[in-house]
Amino acid sequence: MSNVFLTGQLVCNGQEQVALVERHLPLHIKLTRAEQGCLFFEVNPTQNPLVWQVDEQFQDAASFLAHQQRVAESEWGRATASIARLYETEGM
Template identity: 35%
Template sequence: MPRVTVTGFLICRSLEEADRAASLLPEHTRLTRAEAGCLRFEVFRSMSDPCRFAVHQIFASPEDYDAHRERTRASVWAKGTKGIIRELRISEQ
């Protein structure tokens, strides 16, 4: 079964928006890493551009990734980061 890899960026429009995302990130990370099939979940805020976050995620299967997306759909993270630009590449390997 192929793994799902997600890489890319979250791009905030303001420092306020970026700070809000950063404040929500620890709990979102904790919950995601506890999900079945989450093999890697890393989001890093850029030091050179604090409105930009690098994303690297790996899920064991497409089903695990789908479950992650379903869980987060109504989460505090989703509500708090609504509208933030996501430039993500999703691949199965």
């Protein structure tokens, strides 16, 4: 078993999308950090007010894939589906 790392950026196209991130992010962070296999999860604003830095670490591919599935079916996933994600994943 090897850890899975995701790093990258969530890139909003305007204030409407920023408001969606700000509204839904606290619960998304809380739920993700509570997931089995989540070792590290941070989403932080950058100097660019439209861009958020995302860094994740999961204990293995199974826990990472379970996270991805949960997110796709979550309120966060639905509300932010149109926001660009520029991510790189290691360990899959």
